[in-house]
Amino acid sequence: MSTTNISPATLSNIARPPQPSAFSNALVFGWRAVLKFKHVPEQLFDLIMTPLMFTLLFTFVFGGALAGSTSDYLQFFLPGILVQTVVFNSVYSGMGLSTDLSKGLFERFRSLPIWSLAPFAGLMVGDVLRHIIAGLIILGVGLALGYRPEAGLVGVVASFALLIAIGFGVGWIFIVLGLLIRTPMTVMTIGFTFIFPLVFASNIMVRPETMPGWLEAFVVRNPVSHMTTALRGLMAGEATSGQVLLALAAPALLTLVLAPVVLWLYRRN
Numbered sequence: 001m002s003t004t005n006i007s008p009a010t011l012s013n014i015a016r017p018p019q020p021s022a023f024s025n026a027l028v029f030g031w032r033a034v035l036k037f038k039h040v041p042e043q044l045f046d047l048i049m050t051p052l053m054f055t056l057l058f059t060f061v062f063g064g065a066l067a068g069s070t071s072d073y074l075q076f077f078l079p080g081i082l083v084q085t086v087v088f089n090s091v092y093s094g095m096g097l098s099t100d101l102s103k104g105l106f107e108r109f110r111s112l113p114i115w116s117l118a119p120f121a122g123l124m125v126g127d128v129l130r131h132i133i134a135g136l137i138i139l140g141v142g143l144a145l146g147y148r149p150e151a152g153l154v155g156v157v158a159s160f161a162l163l164i165a166i167g168f169g170v171g172w173i174f175i176v177l178g179l180l181i182r183t184p185m186t187v188m189t190i191g192f193t194f195i196f197p198l199v200f201a202s203n204i205m206v207r208p209e210t211m212p213g214w215l216e217a218f219v220v221r222n223p224v225s226h227m228t229t230a231l232r233g234l235m236a237g238e239a240t241s242g243q244v245l246l247a248l249a250a251p252a253l254l255t256l257v258l259a260p261v262v263l264w265l266y267r268r269n
Helices: 010-011 022-039 041-069 072-091 091-102 103-111 118-145 152-180 184-199 215-220 223-236 241-268
Strands: none
Touching: 022 118, 041 072, 041 118, 072 091, 072 118, 072 152, 072 184, 072 223, 091 103, 091 118, 091 152, 103 118, 118 152, 118 241, 152 184, 152 223, 152 241, 184 223, 223 241
């Protein structure tokens, strides 16, 4: 057997492969997020069953008492349950990050010649998929039960764009928690402890004017209420630019404040 000797000069003339762009790095980690649905299908069960139970339970058990009829209540409630679902699903970002950190995966990612934020871009892709899947299922169930978005397809598309923006902004909270806390269940517990008062003390399920004055004052200023009001308006074709801007204010602020914190925590670890 003969061997071919390659001189260093020859090797130096071989072109290096182009370094992957930040976008291609993000796509790779986004594909990793997609594969998680295949290998951990129980995520889809959690993703679907909780909002589905809320939708059916509140519509048929409380709808008549709260709005006079289940059909009227469904028109009021369904946009709100979409907001609630997106906010709740954002917890999975922190849980997934905490799981990866506990397994040492991010130490391996740091050793690779990739864009430093590519792993977080993958988490965001997973979030967007979760929000879209859950939102479409809830909307489908709502349509089957009699919900009708008066703005039609345009209103639905605009509503889902707003939902994705909301999920993107809220997700930073749980990414910070995932970087600080290495136990996924603790991330979930702390996350829901923070989220529950904001979600349930809002206008998702009932109108603020039916509440005590001190609680109404909080609810009408709650960012979740602004998100829900804007989504109802988009679905009905009645949203104003002011309502949409108010809904986007909290996600934009969270992104501006917490994205640098995430980068700092990631580089410090």
